[in-house]
Amino acid sequence: MHSGPYLNRRTLMRRSAAAGLLSLPAVGALTSCASGGGDNEEVERGEATENNPFGVNADAELEVVIFDGGFGDQYALDAEEIYSGSYGSVEHSKTQEIQSRLQPRMVQGDPPDVINNSGAEAMDIAALIRNDQVYDLTELLDAPSLDDPDVTVRDTLMPGVIEMGQFGSETMWRLNYAYTVYGQWYSQTALDRLEVEYPRTWDEMIAVCEKARQQGIAGWTYAGQYPYYFNFTLYPFIGKIGGADVLRAIDNLEPNAWRHDAVRAAFEAYHELTARGFVLQGSPGLSHEESQDEWNQYNALFIPNGSWVENESRENTPDDFRMAVGPPTSLDSSDAMPFETLWASGSEPFFVPAQAPNAPGGLEFLRIMLGRESARNFTSLVSSLTAVRGASDGMDLPPGLTSASEVLAAAGDNLLLPRLPDWYRQLNNEEIGGAIAAMMAGDIEPDEAINRCQQAADATAQDDSIQKFQHV
Amino acid sequence: MEAHQRERTGASPPASTTLLAVAFFLPPRFTPERVRYDRRYRKLDQYRFISWFLAAPLLIYALFVISPFVQAFFYSLTDWSGNSATYNFTGFDNYERLWNDDKFREALGNSVLLLVLAPLITLALGLFFAFMLNAGGRHRKNQAISGVFGSSFYKIVYFFPQVLSIAIVAVIWARIYSPRSGALNEGLGVVGLDSWRQEDWLGGDLAIWCVLAVLCWSFVGFYVVLFSAAMSAIPREIYEASLLDGAGRATTFFRITFPLTWETIRTGWIYMGIQALDAFALVNIMVPEHGMDVIPSYLYEKAIRDAQAGYATAIGVVLFLVTLVFSVLMMRLGRRDRIEF
Numbered sequence: 156m157h158s159g160p161y162l163n164r165r166t167l168m169r170r171s172a173a174a175g176l177l178s179l180p181a182v183g184a185l186t187s188c189a190s191g192g193g194d195n196e197e198v199e200r201g202e203a204t205e206n207n208p209f210g211v212n213a214d215a216e217l218e219v220v221i222f223d224g225g226f227g228d229q230y231a232l233d234a235e236e237i238y239s240g241s242y243g244s245v246e247h248s249k250t251q252e253i254q255s256r257l258q259p260r261m262v263q264g265d266p267p268d269v270i271n272n273s274g275a276e277a278m279d280i281a282a283l284i285r286n287d288q289v290y291d292l293t294e295l296l297d298a299p300s301l302d303d304p305d306v307t308v309r310d311t312l313m314p315g316v317i318e319m320g321q322f323g324s325e326t327m328w329r330l331n332y333a334y335t336v337y338g339q340w341y342s343q344t345a346l347d348r349l350e351v352e353y354p355r356t357w358d359e360m361i362a363v364c365e366k367a368r369q370q371g372i373a374g375w376t377y378a379g380q381y382p383y384y385f386n387f388t389l390y391p392f393i394g395k396i397g398g399a400d401v402l403r404a405i406d407n408l409e410p411n412a413w414r415h416d417a418v419r420a421a422f423e424a425y426h427e428l429t430a431r432g433f434v435l436q437g438s439p440g441l442s443h444e445e446s447q448d449e450w451n452q453y454n455a456l457f458i459p460n461g462s463w464v465e466n467e468s469r470e471n472t473p474d475d476f477r478m479a480v481g482p483p484t485s486l487d488s489s490d491a492m493p494f495e496t497l498w499a500s501g502s503e504p505f506f507v508p509a510q511a512p513n514a515p516g517g518l519e520f521l522r523i524m525l526g527r528e529s530a531r532n533f534t535s536l537v538s539s540l541t542a543v544r545g546a547s548d549g550m551d552l553p554p555g556l557t558s559a560s561e562v563l564a565a566a567g568d569n570l571l572l573p574r575l576p577d578w579y580r581q582l583n584n585e586e587i588g589g590a591i592a593a594m595m596a597g598d599i600e601p602d603e604a605i606n607r608c609q610q611a612a613d614a615t616a617q618d619d620s621i622q623k624f625q626h627v
Numbered sequence: 628m629e630a631h632q633r634e635r636t637g638a639s640p641p642a643s644t645t646l647l648a649v650a651f652f653l654p655p656r657f658t659p660e661r662v663r664y665d666r667r668y669r670k671l672d673q674y675r676f677i678s679w680f681l682a683a684p685l686l687i688y689a690l691f692v693i694s695p696f697v698q699a700f701f702y703s704l705t706d707w708s709g710n711s712a713t714y715n716f717t718g719f720d721n722y723e724r725l726w727n728d729d730k731f732r733e734a735l736g737n738s739v740l741l742l743v744l745a746p747l748i749t750l751a752l753g754l755f756f757a758f759m760l761n762a763g764g765r766h767r768k769n770q771a772i773s774g775v776f777g778s779s780f781y782k783i784v785y786f787f788p789q790v791l792s793i794a795i796v797a798v799i800w801a802r803i804y805s806p807r808s809g810a811l812n813e814g815l816g817v818v819g820l821d822s823w824r825q826e827d828w829l830g831g832d833l834a835i836w837c838v839l840a841v842l843c844w845s846f847v848g849f850y851v852v853l854f855s856a857a858m859s860a861i862p863r864e865i866y867e868a869s870l871l872d873g874a875g876r877a878t879t880f881f882r883i884t885f886p887l888t889w890e891t892i893r894t895g896w897i898y899m900g901i902q903a904l905d906a907f908a909l910v911n912i913m914v915p916e917h918g919m920d921v922i923p924s925y926l927y928e929k930a931i932r933d934a935q936a937g938y939a940t941a942i943g944v945v946l947f948l949v950t951l952v953f954s955v956l957m958m959r960l961g962r963r964d965r966i967e968f
Contacts, residue, residue: 182892189655195745227898254931258709261710261711262710262712263712264712276931278709278710278934279710279932279933279934281934282708285712286708286711287709288711377914379806379830381916382915435807436806436807436809437805437806437812438826438829439806439827440825440826440828440829441805441807442805445805445807545665579927580932581933584917585917588916588917589917591919592827592830596826596827596830598831602633602762619940620706620933620935621933
C-alpha cells in the first residue's frame with residue numbers, strides 16, 4: 156500500500172472521488188435561492204370606467220402562464236386576443252411544470268400576472284395564501300360582468316365556485332374556471348344490454364351488479380393506484396346518507412367525525428361490492444387510464460370519476476358507448492338527502508399573485524374568461540363545463556357532458572362540496588386513499604378502514620406543521 | 628560570498644507556521660528563503676501546485692456544491708415553506724419531529740434495505756455474468772480461458788437497460804407489474820403459478836421487492852461491462868498457471884478473478900449503494916402515492932406536495948449523513964493491499 160508522503164495521481168483521484176460522493180444533490184440546490192428577492196415594479200393603474208372596472212393601464216404588458224395539460228392552451232390564447240384588443244399586449248407561456256418554473260419567481264417577488272396553477276406540479280395555494288402572495292379576488296366578484304353590466308361577476312358563477320376559492324374565510328383567492336361533476340360514470344349502452352335501469356338504491360345496485368356478473372361483467376372498476384378516485388362517489392354517498400353536516404365535520408377534522416353511522420353505512424356498502432366479487436379483478440393495481448380502458452371495453456359497469464373522463468378517454472371510447480354519469484346511488488329511502496344529490500364543483504384553478512406587476516390586467520383577463528364568449532369557446536374546445544352559469548346552454552355537447560349537465564340541473568341546490576381533497580391533500584390521497592385501497596382490495600374490514608381514517612384525521616388535526624381550515 | 632550566505636541561511640531557525648501559510652499563496656519565485664529551506668517546504672510546494680492548478684474548478688465546486696450544502700444545513704433549522712422568502716428559525720424542531728415521524732422511519736428502513744440488498748445482488752450478478760462472459764466457457768484450443776458461447780452478443784444485450792433513461796425503465800416496469808395486462812401476471816398464469824398472481828404488485832408490501840428487482844435489473848448490465856473490463860486486464864498467464872495446477876472454475880474465480888478485480892468491485896459497490904439510496908425515479912413513477920416511500924421520495928413529497936421545505940431539507944441532511952457514513956465505511960472496510968501486475 157502506498158501511503159507514503161507523496162500525493163500521487165491515484166490517491167489524488169481517489170480523494171477527489173470521495174469528495175465527489177459528497178456532491179449528492181440535496182434539497183440544498185433548491186433552496187439556494189430562498190433568501191433572494193427583489194421588488195418588482197408595479198404598473199400604475201389607469202382610470203376605472205364602466206368598460207374597464209379595474210382601471211387597467213392600456214400600455215402595460217400582461218403575462219399569463221397556462222398549465223399545458225388536458226385542456227391545452229388554445230382557450231387562453233383566444234381570451235388573450237380579446238384582452239389585447241382593448242389593452243396592452245399579452246406575453247403567453249405554457250408549461251406542465253408550474254411549480255419548478257414559477258416557484259422561484261414567486262419567492263423572488265417577480266411573478267407573472269395570471270397563473271393557471273394546475274396539474275400534478277401545482278403550487279400549494281394554501282401556503283401561498285398564508286404568505287400573502289395571492290391577490291384577493293373580491294374586486295373581481297363585485298365587478299360588472301362582461302356581457303351584462305347590471306349583473307356582477309359573482310352572480311354569473313355556478314354554485315360551489317366561490318367556495319372552492321375560499322380557504323377558511325369569506326375571501327376568494329382563486330378562480331376555478333372549469334366545472335366538474337363527480338359521480339358514478341357508466342355506459343348507457345352497457346345498461347341497456349343488461350336491460351337494467353340506473354340503480355337508485357343500494358339494493359338495486361347489488362341487483363344490477365349480480366346481473367352483470369352472470370354476463371361475466373364486473374359491476375365496478377376503479378383506479379387502484381389512485382384510490383382517492385373512490386372519494387368522488389364515497390364522499391357524496393356519505394353526505395347523502397347522513398346529510399351535509401357529516402361531510403363538514405369530516406372536513407373540519409372534528410373528533411370522531413369518521414365514526415358517524417353514515418360513514419359506516421357507506422363503507423359497508425362499498426365493502427359489500429368487494430366481498431361479493433363485484434369489483435373487476437386486478438382493479439387494486441390499475442392506473443386511472445387502465446381502469447378507464449377496462450370500463451370502455453365493457454368489462455365493468457361503473458367507475459368513480461369526474462367529468463374530465465370523457466375527454467381523457469376519448470380515444471378509447473367506442474362510438475356506441477353513450478357515456479353518462481349518475482349521482483352516487485343512494486343507500487335507501489331513509490337517506491337524509493335526495494337521490495339527485497351530487498358533488499359538483501369548480502376545478503382548474505387560476506390566481507393572480509399579490510406581487511403581480513399588472514394585477515388589474517390579471518383581473519380583467521379573468522373577467523374576460525368569465526364572459527359568455529370565452530366560456531362557450533372553452534366548452535367547445537375541451538368539452539368541459541365552465542364556472543359560468545348557463546354558458547353551455549343550447550350547445551351541442553358530447554354525450555357524457557350532456558349527461559353531466561342534466562344531472563347537475565336535476566340536483567338543483569342539492570350539491571355537496573367536500574373540501575378534504577384540496578385542504579388536506581396528504582390526508583385525502585395517502586391516508587384515506589390508502590385505507591379505502593386496502594378495504595376495496597379485501598385486505599381489511601370496514602371497521603378497520605374507518606379506524607385508519609379517523610386516526611389519520613386526528614393525526615392531521617394535531618400536526619402543527621399543517622395549516623388548518625374550517626368551513627365558513 | 629555565496630558559500631557564506633548559504634551557510635547563514637542554513638543556520639537560520641525554521642520558518643514559522645504563519646510564514647508557511649502565507650507562502651502557500653505566493654508563487655515559488657517570491658517564497659522567502661527561510662521557507663524554501665524549511666523541511667516542510669517540499670510538501671507545501673506540492674499542495675500549493677495542485678491547489679492552484681485546481682483553483683478554478685475548486686471555486687466552482689465550492690460555489691455550486693459546497694455552498695448549497697451549507698445553506699441546506701441552515702434551512703433545515705427553519706420552518707421555511709419553500710414558497711416565499713420568509714421563514715422563522717426553529718432550532719432543532721425539524722430534527723425532533725423527524726425522530727418521531729413513523730413515515731420517515733419506514734422510508735429510512737426501505738432505503739437501508741435497498742442500500743444493503745441492491746449492491747449485493749447487482750454486484751454478485753454482475754460478477755457472475757462477467758466471469759461467465761470472460762472465463763466461464765469451455766476450454767478451446769490454444770486458449771487458456773474463454774467466455775461462454777455467444778459472449779460478445781450477451782455483453783451488448785446486458786448493456787441495453789443502461790441505454791434507457793431510468794424514467795422509461797420505470798414506466799415499462801410499471802406496465803409489466805400491471806395486474807390485468809401486465810407481463811408478470813400473464814407470465815405467472817402461463818407457467819401455472821396462478822396462485823402467485825397479485826391484484827396489486829406496487830401498492831402493498833410487495834412493492835419494495837418489485838422496486839429492488841427493477842433497480843438490480845437496470846444496473847446489472849453496467850457492472851457486467853465494468854467487471855469485464857477489469858477481468859480482461861488480468862494477465863492470461865495467471866489463469867494458465869492455475870489451470871496447470873488443476874484449478875476448476877470456482878477456484879479460478881475465488882482465488883484469481885475476485886481478488887484481482889477487488890478495487891473495481893469496491894468502487895462499484897459505493898456507486899451502486901448511492902444509486903440504491905436514491906431510487907427516487909423508480910419509486911416516484913412506479914409506486915402509487917399511498918404505497919411505500921424511500922427517503923428521497925418522502926423528501927420530495929414534503930418539499931413539493933406539502934410545502935414544508937424546511938422539514939424536507941432536514942430529511943435531505945439526514946440522507947446526506949447516511950450517504951456519507953456509507954461511503955466512509957465502504958472506503959475503510961474494503962481497503963486491501965493492491966496487487967500490482
